[in-house]
Amino acid sequence: MTSDVADIVIAGAGPVGLMCAYLGQLCGLRVVIADETDGPLKVGRADALNARTLQLLELADLFAELYPLGKTCNTSSVWADGKFLSHQSSWWDELEGCFHKHFLMLGQSYLENLLDGKLSKMSARVKRSTTIVNMELNKAGCLTTFSNGEKIQSRYLIGADGSRSFVRHHFQIPFKIIRPQIIWAVIDGIIDSDFPKVPEIIVFQGETSDVAWIPREGDIDRFYIRMDIKDFTLEEAINKINHAIKPHTLRFKEIVWFSQFSVKESVAEKFFVHDRIFLAGDACHIHSVNGGQGLNTGLADAFNLMWKLNRVINFGVPDKLLQSYENERKPIAQSVIESSGELVRSTKYSQTGTHAQDYVNIIQKRSGNITGMGIRYGDEGLCGSRLFDLEIFNGVVKTRLYSLLDYAKFTLLIFADDMVDLNLPKFVKVIQIHSNKYQTSYWTNSSQYVNQAVLVRPDSYIEAVTPVDLEWPMLFQQIIDRI
């Protein structure tokens, strides 16, 4: 079959591959995406989008459609051996620079279906029931062969093909898996219980068993049940729930999804090989579900990667920019493995008898990962930190900074009153934000960036910042010349 040409081929249309394809479309890249399944996920798997993901969804104009479908949740309580122990939400309440200080409890299938539908409307329909069977590197990039015999030549290829990644195996990227022998049952269903149903995560802890009750969209509730054995039945898992919530009882009126989750942990040695091939999502990092970080971390990979490919492919910047994907994302993946690993081990091993309280303390310590808001690139200072969202006005109309950002562009925010005339390329969107309300354009009188010029990357991390003084336009011109 003849070979077609694309900028990027994406192996796998799980949430991460779909997000890569969608962001690629927003940037005007020619993307081909294929998946061996016949359609997006219908039930199960990841259940929560964290606060940082909600901000990223806003950048990509997806937030407004997804947000009303889920349930917000930022509190959790811990019960141990039948007694209420603690109630906490401080790490959410203390978040700064965001307006959605909570998880959005929403099944992975909603995101997949939304993205799959958007790609179809953008004439970039996922090639379904199509497996990637071979890849050959060549001077122009990579020649991919699909199960239907079709071949596509692309400049780059992204392996977003999940934890058993064919791409990772094909390019022999080491992925050493640790198996801590912790096995969970996962049940989604509609329940009937005399335990009061509340919109918060409830963890029931005992030295021999843990159960986490997670609120979900619609009528559904999710239960994670630590089983310790590999072979168990649905009935045995439900019995464990009833044991944990004693003296209350619970029954399922309907089971929507029942699965087993054996904890495995690994980070791929490389996220970028042969200057052509990327790994993203579960293909390059897997870990326990504790802290709900798998899907969120994978989506952040997509947001980190696609703007860089846009800059290289559409704007001709040197491709050394692409190495920063691995440099930035691999340490984050490592820290996610550590935080989810610490959490899941604490459910099994307690030396002090303070099992339940230990879990809460770890969540508090690792809250930057769990909320997603502690993720930054670089050690300190404003550069490399996430841009804080803030309320601004356009004349008398209230809006928010994040709603003005555009994933296909850098944004130069000028928090100053004097008008500035800069000759900037079209990949930089300029927004001047005045400090007083007498303006007919954007203004705010409460910003930590006052009298500063802030250059923001497409994924809403700060690239550069400088005080607005006589020198700054020249300085910024120089910065923009090098990005």
Ligand SMILES: Cc1cc2nc3c(=O)[nH]c(=O)nc-3n(C[C@H](O)[C@H](O)[C@H](O)COP(=O)(O)OP(=O)(O)OC[C@H]3O[C@@H](n4cnc5c(N)ncnc54)[C@H](O)[C@@H]3O)c2cc1C
């Ligand atoms: C059984 C299970 C239960 C889970 N439960 C939870 C949970 O309870 N909570 C939670 O937070 N997270 C859970 N996760 C993790 C979460 O679902 C993942 O982090 C998330 O799906 C990662 O998305 P991804 O796109 O990277 O990979 P995936 O969602 O795995 O998508 C990879 C895609 O690639 C396709 N593919 C693979 N090979 C090929 C090929 N050669 N050619 C074409 N297509 C291919 C697959 O069909 C799949 O659609 C669970 C994962 C699994 C497997």
